[in-house]
Amino acid sequence: MLIDQVLFYVLAVLILGSAVMTITRRNVVYSAVWLISTLVGVAGIFLLQGAEFLAGVQVIVYIGGIMVLFLFVIMLVPLEEEASQRRFSNQKWLALATGLAVLAMLAVIVVRGIGSLDHPGPAPPPGPASLTQNSEAVGRVLFTEYLLPFELASILLLVAIIGAIVMSKARRRQTES
Amino acid sequence: MEELLANPYVGPLVLTVAIILVFPLIVGYMVLAERKVLADLQVRLGPMRVGPYGVLQPLADALKLLLKEDIIPARADKWIFWLAPVLSVFTGLTALAVLPLSDRLYVADVNIGILFILAMSSIGALGLILGGWSANSKYSLMGSLRAAAQMVSYEVPLGFATVTAIMCAGTLSMQGVIDSQFERGVWGAFDNYGLMLIPTVLFIIAGTAETNRAPFDLPEAESELVAGFHTEYSGFRWSLFFLAEYAAIVVISALCVTLFFGGWLRPFPNVELLEIPFNTVFPAGLCLLIAFGCLKGVGKQVVPGFRFLMAAIAAAFLGAAGLFVLPLTNELVIGLFWFAFKLGVMVYLFIWYRGTFPRFRYDQLMDVGWKWLIPISMAGLVLNGAVQLLARG
Structure with a gap:
């Protein structure tokens, strides 16, 4: 169990350190690389908690999909010009307030939940390469208990996709005429 | 001990x-x-x-x-230039960890084996993209942009083909997929009354594109982009990219062999009658054939050292034939033999495509990916699901 704790703190330092680096770098590509490092750290935390499926999906979706697209767009931006502009706009105070609100929410959850820490849940199965039924459990819950939110999310995504196509088509028609 | x-x-x-x-x-x-x-x-x-x-x-x-001298271009971004090949080769080698080399030879059999491989290959793609950007060269940047667009497009049909195979096997563990093919007595490629051939073919096509091999090698198209994303790389760093590319080929081929062609199982694993022809005669005969060819080559060599080398290779293959004949050692190596043999056939196919197909144009590449492969792979998924539901109840 000691190794679990050590790993947790290593990952925590990785996540927080990378997150700070992400928002302080002047070069956008560096920000993206540090963000990738943050996301890998979060996947590591999922693994540590025995949620292998979530860890795999985290890497595939966020790093393999979203970050690749981010980098694709960043590469088309002239970096010198971008770096000379002001990074933090007037939303600074709003952002600070939002951050503090989230922090307060998390603090409430931690303080309320601290009592249950005295009774740790069932220990994860020991040894390497243990075959838990993690993905099966996620799938079953997703398609029974959480079916409605799941379908709502997919409809939202569909609407977003169609919206993106409509908007890009409209702009093309404008430039053509 | x-x-x-x-x-x-x-x-x-x-x-x-x-x-x-x-x-x-x-x-x-x-x-x-x-x-x-x-x-x-x-x-x-x-x-x-x-x-x-x-x-x-x-x-x-x-x-x-x-x-070779290690050259970093003058205005390159040194950190990212260093990071990119490391990232590629690291993820390529890490993905090898979950490959089932034989029934008892594997580093780890995890419940998310297939997801793990896909995750590693998607991180590896970042190495390619960052490497091209960091070199501060137009050709490299073009190669990177193409790599990014291609990876994102072809990951979708690859994913759908993989999902179909997983649905057929009912597990995400690599060993579990092979076990299920043994139990059902049919390779994944021919399951569901032959309907699984659709995802098999799609997987091979999308896998070729995912590993940036000809005819989908646009990120490094030498006729227009010099060498694409690795134009500015040389010496050891370049060889790391090379290693990563071949690691990706091995991983994709191994995934294909595992999902669709029975992994380390011999052909017709449930037919007792074929045990001796497939598990003893075939591998031993293959080794003997190679040994015989090498022995014939000994006479043609003029340099004495070369003659000795040919004879040594022949002896090694004779020894390998002996391994397959003895029942005790046969049991140890036969799984590895079949896995390596099937992998070899897949890699040979990859080379064959490169030798025969002309490279796609960029718009053709996108057309094939989005207008053909993705709809067909979705149809394949639905069709296989329906058949499976009806046939297995």
């Missing part, structure tokens, strides 16, 4: 070190095989000078790459 072997961490650790040590050598010989096969397709001889029939060429190439 026995205590050491019983420790669950020792076996995988030894295998990991062995893979990292041996894999570059295997890649070297894959490159030699590629050059020889391509030469044969184009009616040339290929490398012939270093060693008999060029068998020592990979060692010479490796030495050359290691001793």
